[in-house]
Amino acid sequence: MSWRSCFYFLRAAHKTLYTLQEQLGLLGRSGIRPSSTMAQTVTPILSVLPTRGLVDEKFKVALENLPPRFPVTLHSLHQSEDKDYWEAFGYYVSDDRGRVTVSQDASLGGTYTGAEPMGLLWSMRPVPGSRTGLRLRKMDVQSPMVVLISAYKGHVFEGFREQPPMASAVTERWYMAPGVQRIDIRERGVKGTIFIPQGPGPFPGVLDMWGGGGGLVEYRSALLASHGFVSLALDYLSPKVAVADDQSLVYFEKAFNIIQQHPQVIKDRVGICGLCLGASVTLNVAAYSESVSPRCCVCISGSHVLPAAKSLSYVINDGYKHMDKLLVDEQNRMVWRHAILPITTNPDEKLDMGRIKCPLLLVNGDDDQSKATVESAEDIAKMMRAAGNEHLLTTLNYHDAGHLIEPPYTPHFRASNFIIQHLQQKVLVLWGGKTKPHADAQEDSWQKILSFLREHLYPCPSSSIPQAKL
Amino acid sequence: MAQTVTPILSVLPTRGLVDEKFKVALENLPPRFPVTLHSLHQSEDKDYWEAFGYYVSDDRGRVTVSQDASLGGTYTGAEPMGLLWSMRPVPGSRTGLRLRKMDVQSPMVVLISAYKGHVFEGFREQPPMASAVTERWYMAPGVQRIDIRERGVKGTIFIPQGPGPFPGVLDMWGGGGGLVEYRSALLASHGFVSMALDYLSFETFKTHNECLSYFEKVFSIIQQHPQVIKDRVGICGLSLGATVTLTMAAYCKSISPRCCVCISGSHVFPSGVSFAEVFQFKEMDMGKARLDEQKRVIWRDMILPIPTDPQRKVAMGRIKCPLLLVNGDDDQNWATVESAEDMAKMMRAAGNDHLLTTLTYHDAGHLIEPPYTPHFRASNFIVQHSKQKVVMLWGGQTKPHADAQEDSWEKILAFLRQHLYPCPSSSLPQAKL
Numbered sequence: 035m036s037w038r039s040c041f042y043f044l045r046a047a048h049k050t051l052y053t054l055q056e057q058l059g060l061l062g063r064s065g066i067r068p069s070s071t072m073a074q075t076v077t078p079i080l081s082v083l084p085t086r087g088l089v090d091e092k093f094k095v096a097l098e099n100l101p102p103r104f105p106v107t108l109h110s111l112h113q114s115e116d117k118d119y120w121e122a123f124g125y126y127v128s129d130d131r132g133r134v135t136v137s138q139d140a141s142l143g144g145t146y147t148g149a150e151p152m153g154l155l156w157s158m159r160p161v162p163g164s165r166t167g168l169r170l171r172k173m174d175v176q177s178p179m180v181v182l183i184s185a186y187k188g189h190v191f192e193g194f195r196e197q198p199p200m201a202s203a204v205t206e207r208w209y210m211a212p213g214v215q216r217i218d219i220r221e222r223g224v225k226g227t228i229f230i231p232q233g234p235g236p237f238p239g240v241l242d243m244w245g246g247g248g249g250l251v252e253y254r255s256a257l258l259a260s261h262g263f264v265s266l267a268l269d270y271l272s273p274k275v276a277v278a279d280d281q282s283l284v285y286f287e288k289a290f291n292i293i294q295q296h297p298q299v300i301k302d303r304v305g306i307c308g309l310c311l312g313a314s315v316t317l318n319v320a321a322y323s324e325s326v327s328p329r330c331c332v333c334i335s336g337s338h339v340l341p342a343a344k345s346l347s348y349v350i351n352d353g354y355k356h357m358d359k360l361l362v363d364e365q366n367r368m369v370w371r372h373a374i375l376p377i378t379t380n381p382d383e384k385l386d387m388g389r390i391k392c393p394l395l396l397v398n399g400d401d402d403q404s405k406a407t408v409e410s411a412e413d414i415a416k417m418m419r420a421a422g423n424e425h426l427l428t429t430l431n432y433h434d435a436g437h438l439i440e441p442p443y444t445p446h447f448r449a450s451n452f453i454i455q456h457l458q459q460k461v462l463v464l465w466g467g468k469t470k471p472h473a474d475a476q477e478d479s480w481q482k483i484l485s486f487l488r489e490h491l492y493p494c495p496s497s498s499i500p501q502a503k504l
Numbered sequence: 505m506a507q508t509v510t511p512i513l514s515v516l517p518t519r520g521l522v523d524e525k526f527k528v529a530l531e532n533l534p535p536r537f538p539v540t541l542h543s544l545h546q547s548e549d550k551d552y553w554e555a556f557g558y559y560v561s562d563d564r565g566r567v568t569v570s571q572d573a574s575l576g577g578t579y580t581g582a583e584p585m586g587l588l589w590s591m592r593p594v595p596g597s598r599t600g601l602r603l604r605k606m607d608v609q610s611p612m613v614v615l616i617s618a619y620k621g622h623v624f625e626g627f628r629e630q631p632p633m634a635s636a637v638t639e640r641w642y643m644a645p646g647v648q649r650i651d652i653r654e655r656g657v658k659g660t661i662f663i664p665q666g667p668g669p670f671p672g673v674l675d676m677w678g679g680g681g682g683l684v685e686y687r688s689a690l691l692a693s694h695g696f697v698s699m700a701l702d703y704l705s706f707e708t709f710k711t712h713n714e715c716l717s718y719f720e721k722v723f724s725i726i727q728q729h730p731q732v733i734k735d736r737v738g739i740c741g742l743s744l745g746a747t748v749t750l751t752m753a754a755y756c757k758s759i760s761p762r763c764c765v766c767i768s769g770s771h772v773f774p775s776g777v778s779f780a781e782v783f784q785f786k787e788m789d790m791g792k793a794r795l796d797e798q799k800r801v802i803w804r805d806m807i808l809p810i811p812t813d814p815q816r817k818v819a820m821g822r823i824k825c826p827l828l829l830v831n832g833d834d835d836q837n838w839a840t841v842e843s844a845e846d847m848a849k850m851m852r853a854a855g856n857d858h859l860l861t862t863l864t865y866h867d868a869g870h871l872i873e874p875p876y877t878p879h880f881r882a883s884n885f886i887v888q889h890s891k892q893k894v895v896m897l898w899g900g901q902t903k904p905h906a907d908a909q910e911d912s913w914e915k916i917l918a919f920l921r922q923h924l925y926p927c928p929s930s931s932l933p934q935a936k937l
Binding site: 077079084086099101198200205208211234237 | 508667
């Protein structure tokens, strides 16, 4: 039975009835039953805990019942919604008790090295022979990412399909905690998805926006709701959503109001989180909206360099006009970071950061090849210093991280396919970053983003409340 | 808003196996603030079960259930899993309830909530400050469940994730009957092909040998499974299932379990002088059954004193494989501790007592099950042969019983691994370091 069809079989057979005869037929065995006297059979016990975790939850992968000082390869495999296969692997040697403990032991090679508890997830890349320019994203957040963890004899770097592993385990990775509700929003012209945490509420709220790639991307919102925030994932670039030519911020203000007015939201505790173009929108709303006041803002891999008075569509088109500054590297990948360099000194060409009235967290990677976010952050600090509101600013710069700083333990892609919406042109975009530093940046920044949101959006407990006599 | 408290409640993992510990924590409370942590579960029978513990936040406004002591409620002290094992039916429920998950393909869903102050009632009437949902699963992802309906055998096989081959376990429950799958599902989640067997529904055997053939057939179904290591199959039984286990281990000629686990069982045949008579639904001698002051049935005296007549009990000298006995000394249903002593005596005389390990848990009752599920000192029971509905006293005090479930399950898994998983050969090539 081929390894690939074995994988499908295991997935499909979960709830199916079989008699023993049918099973024997499917498995195609010739009738030789294994016994433990077969020479050199190694039957290790592989465990992955938790068996079902949230995407940002650490897991513990362990092997026992191996011979001592036995070389093994731990391998992970995931089939994406687009049907591509992703894998990672690490080389280990069992200790004197015949155990491998991934959270403690060092990987000696593979797609990651060193003691990396989550390396089997963040170092994944498409399997050999895959299509190029792939990016791993979960669009259906109501089902988990299913990952197969396997243990192979020896240190293997290829041919995982052709040889059976010694043992394997399946683990699920969820963006939605149980009890989180997902609700489609299609009202007042606004298109998005709201996620509501479990509990009576009321909760703080977050408006959550992705970048210029467009579409309705829900996973970060689902995870924010799993951490206690009502979160609205907003689609602001799709053709049907008539926002691109709108010069005002009305669409975003409407979206913000939808969150504020939700019966389970504390209306003066709503913040905004945006990545890339979404970060620019965030700054624009925070600086110029006259009807909404975010309590705090998180801007990931964003910039303030965009003309405030112009529409989004203008901003996007304008960006592509400076094609002379848009490099294409030796592998035909678009490098867009120079488009806004040097940072303009003309105040009409960038947002007035002196108008920011709420705490602002900037999260950037210094190897961002798509946008000059580090230079932008320096200029933002300069503007805010001059305006006297610099105390609101916190900047996190991650060395060797790229543009796509996402929730942790998901793979890094230095470049991937991208469709330039209005040109309907498919290109390969260089995002930047080196895998290990980028993974560390995702892990660290996510914790800090959650803390920042909690600190500013969750009401502080009042110390005037009666306390227990102890 | 004056005095609005918006704590952040977390339960990790959000989705766990039934035998996995979880961490319940509250933060963003005022310091030294009294709270009640409450758990709620609606069973498949639609009854509600709950537990609760009283806590006071520390100076940083945090409550950490895995470390802090509960000051009252359904459990006290530092009990990470108290919100699960101390559950009992909510006030106003039907009586004599027992919590069992019959559909193992869906999780037990538990709602954990945090209330202001120390509350002992009226959880329904007041809104909590915060709540979280957690799932508890008997089946790990990747475990397959397969119905077995062939050759007169009714059961369910659970196959672990992986290429195999795996050791196997035949898993049997007690005289209550039915097809109870959850322990098998959990065993498969730990790497054993496990078959839950319904052995009481429809079989009546006329002879002792017919009985034995039936169980030999069942055992070989597991052995012959393509993903099972044929000389690494054991048996696990509780209550009457334990008696069946011992009988198979002692008398079956064509099969040899590699090891056996007997939970709350006895080697004494419950009625008459024949194992087959159990399956003829022969009326047990109820003369020694008693009722306590609450009219609950106590069966433990029925096999006391332990008979000296060898025909009334399994010949323990014939046991050839390692045997683990797990008993509670407050077992009111079956005289398991006395039975274990007699088994040890018989095996000592026969020279095979090196095979025997006995675990006796102080103040645990009869129903020693996988951990972190509630304890019931008594529950409704239908006596198979008379179809009479009684309230059966199982025994046990809740906290010691919960500890017994936790400890024994670890030891049962370790025992099964030790005897059923092939030892790694040290003659295999090793890495040069």
